[in-house]
Amino acid sequence: MLEFTPPGRHPARTESTMNGCDRQSFRLWALSRVLPTCSDERNPFQEIQMKSNFKQASLRAALAVALAAAAVSSYAVEGVAGATATVIAPIAINNAVDLNFGKFAPGTGGSITVSTDGTPSSTGIVRSTTVAPTAARFDVTGDANATYAITYTGTSTTLSDGGTNSMALAIFSDLDAGGVTSGSASSGTLSGTGAQSIYVGGTLTVGATQAAGTYTGSVKVQVEYN
Amino acid sequence: MPVLRLRGGLVRAGSVLALLFPLPDTVAAQQALAVTNTVPLAFGRFAAGAGGSVIVSPGGVRTASGGVVLLSSGAGSAAQFTLSGEPNRTYAIGLPSAGTIVLTSGTGHSMPVQSFSSNPSGSGQLGPGGSQTIAIGATLGVAASQPVGSYSGSFQVFLNYN
Numbered sequence: 001m002l003e004f005t006p007p008g009r010h011p012a013r014t015e016s017t018m019n020g021c022d023r024q025s026f027r028l029w030a031l032s033r034v035l036p037t038c039s040d041e042r043n044p045f046q047e048i049q050m051k052s053n054f055k056q057a058s059l060r061a062a063l064a065v066a067l068a069a070a071a072v073s074s075y076a077v078e079g080v081a082g083a084t085a086t087v088i089a090p091i092a093i094n095n096a097v098d099l100n101f102g103k104f105a106p107g108t109g110g111s112i113t114v115s116t117d118g119t120p121s122s123t124g125i126v127r128s129t130t131v132a133p134t135a136a137r138f139d140v141t142g143d144a145n146a147t148y149a150i151t152y153t154g155t156s157t158t159l160s161d162g163g164t165n166s167m168a169l170a171i172f173s174d175l176d177a178g179g180v181t182s183g184s185a186s187s188g189t190l191s192g193t194g195a196q197s198i199y200v201g202g203t204l205t206v207g208a209t210q211a212a213g214t215y216t217g218s219v220k221v222q223v224e225y226n
Numbered sequence: 227m228p229v230l231r232l233r234g235g236l237v238r239a240g241s242v243l244a245l246l247f248p249l250p251d252t253v254a255a256q257q258a259l260a261v262t263n264t265v266p267l268a269f270g271r272f273a274a275g276a277g278g279s280v281i282v283s284p285g286g287v288r289t290a291s292g293g294v295v296l297l298s299s300g301a302g303s304a305a306q307f308t309l310s311g312e313p314n315r316t317y318a319i320g321l322p323s324a325g326t327i328v329l330t331s332g333t334g335h336s337m338p339v340q341s342f343s344s345n346p347s348g349s350g351q352l353g354p355g356g357s358q359t360i361a362i363g364a365t366l367g368v369a370a371s372q373p374v375g376s377y378s379g380s381f382q383v384f385l386n387y388n
Contacts, residue, residue: 085269
């Protein structure tokens, strides 16, 4: 005799355990509180056995429901929030033009000042016009509209000829080449395209017997976002 | 009668059910917890520099470590959620664990979000009106020379009655 078994279904799984009414069916009845409709003939012994099983099945069903209810009562909820961060371009500074006091003879001694727009003025000395003085210019780039702090730590206080001769240097600055000869800019704001320039002028003190030579030093400008 | 005896069994079973079923009724009378996100978590604007981290406290205070430079022009914010549910009921707060949340840029770069913290911390209690606000902060890891750009992501919090 040939038996047909559908794929995935084992014949043993379809066997009834009690007169054609399997335990799974009893659980379903207990849950829905509907009387079983199994109509198989039973003897009283089987009936008692069935009642006992039924109670167990009902209790299991009730417990299962209670546990499920306990799980529902936890009421866990989930909240979701967005999170953002913006990494901006690092701030950078570039020395575009040097501070240059030009050429001069000491004369009676005195000073030469180059304003932030490069205009020279002097007392006591005799200036040469062959080299035009210039104010230093530093170009700052970074995040659009960002503010930043400016410091000048490390700037030379003297210009030296490389030997024993020197001239005292004092600097001043602004952000618009406004031609000032004092004060300094301590903070700036980058433009909408993320740029700004710092202009640095200075005053050099020249002795009456200042030795001839080329004197150099350095102007240091640091910028930092704030 | 066999059938009557079977019914008797059912009635007793039913009384067991009756004893146990009131629980779902009680549960149904509770107000479910509801949560709404009102403020996102924002680490604001900063320059990566040599790398480090950006920390936003639940109080919304932003600090940087390492070479990261914060910009005042882009302040951060702690995330805020508004909870509603049973008045005076306590609840537990579950925050994301380390290594699960990252912010990503449109160009494939990322930064990890770690060390989530909340106020109240661990668990809270709904007010007499049945609501409370939770604030959440975290720490953003920033690599040296982290590529410039806008980074975004999201995170989940889990809230559950105690």
